Amino acid sequence: MQSEVAKKFQVLGQPVHLLQDYPTWLIQRLQQGRGTHIVTLNAEMTIQAKENPHLAEAINQAELVIPDGAGVVIYLQMYKQKVQRCPGIELAEALLKQADQLQDKCPVYFYGGAPGVAQKAAQYWKQKNPNLKIVGITDGYISPDQQKELTQTLETLQPKIIFVGLGVPRQELWIAKNRHHCPNSIWIGIGGSFDIWAGIKERAPQWMQKLNLEWLYRLYQEPWRWRRMLALPHFAWKAILSLKTQNQN
Ligand code: UDP
Numbered sequence: 001m002q003s004e005v006a007k008k009f010q011v012l013g014q015p016v017h018l019l020q021d022y023p024t025w026l027i028q029r030l031q032q033g034r035g036t037h038i039v040t041l042n043a044e045m046t047i048q049a050k051e052n053p054h055l056a057e058a059i060n061q062a063e064l065v066i067p068d069g070a071g072v073v074i075y076l077q078m079y080k081q082k083v084q085r086c087p088g089i090e091l092a093e094a095l096l097k098q099a100d101q102l103q104d105k106c107p108v109y110f111y112g113g114a115p116g117v118a119q120k121a122a123q124y125w126k127q128k129n130p131n132l133k134i135v136g137i138t139d140g141y142i143s144p145d146q147q148k149e150l151t152q153t154l155e156t157l158q159p160k161i162i163f164v165g166l167g168v169p170r171q172e173l174w175i176a177k178n179r180h181h182c183p184n185s186i187w188i189g190i191g192g193s194f195d196i197w198a199g200i201k202e203r204a205p206q207w208m209q210k211l212n213l214e215w216l217y218r219l220y221q222e223p224w225r226w227r228r229m230l231a232l233p234h235f236a237w238k239a240i241l242s243l244k245t246q247n248q249n
Contacts, residue, residue, distance in 0.1 A: 012046050022086050023094040032169045034185040037062040040088030042069025042234035055169040058176035070212035075239050089193045100129035112140035112165030113194035120198035140166045155181045162187045165194045
């Protein structure tokens with residue numbers, strides 16, 4: 001089967017790949033053993049990347065940048081791009097379902113979250129998908145020595161999919177630095193997804209997701225994020241300015 005060709009578009013200087021079917025595209029890469037770094041782009045990350053050249057470089061080198069956040073989708077729609085939001089957690093779930101089907105052929109690794117959280121998330125997935133082969137779990141608060149051990153373990157095990165939940169930009173920088181240990185694997189930064197699978201946090205209800213209000217629900221669950229969320233009006237302002245400039249040219 002021919003792979004769909006990703007169309008690349010810029011959102012305030014960061015790339016986004018536009019595809020109709022992200023899971024199918026990725027599953028083909030998985031089967032072909034083509035190493036892939038997946039970045040789940042949202043407005044906050046776009047603004048962070050403007051101030052952090054290392055993050056910008058990691059995003060630019062990733063083989064797949066998906067429109068994870070509503071702000072990014074609205075931006076693309078302003079530029080008349082046909083786009084559908086692809087939340088990172090849903091893409092990660094599609095990958096886990098595929099790994100369950102492939103059983104031993106698709107070992108996966110969980111890295112990140114507070115101690116015990118990724119274990120809980122693994123239990124949740126093993127209950128749902130008993131054939132899923134989770135070959136290792138490491139929490140996201142380890143020493144430099146344990147870091148070394150982790151990369152050695154990854155090198156030995158060569159998991160096909162590595163889920164990294166360290167938050168932005170830590171996870172993107174860590175993947176960019178370490179992906180050479182498993183050059184044929186899929187690496188995905190999943191933010192707080194382990195917390196959700198472990199039942200510690202919840203995703204916004206469907207109706208809020210539909211109204212693009214997931215950010216508001218997060219603020220309600222994690223009010224200490226308010227400072228980080230100032231990136232959202234900043235993003236909106238920059239988006240309006242960029243459209244204005246484009247219309248003047
Ligand atoms: N985390 C971690 N190690 C760290 C800092 C954070 O494993 O040194 C985890 C944290 O426990 C949480 C996730 O990273 O599970 C960050 O989640 P958040 O929803 O804040 O991600 P973001 O919005 O940055 O994608």
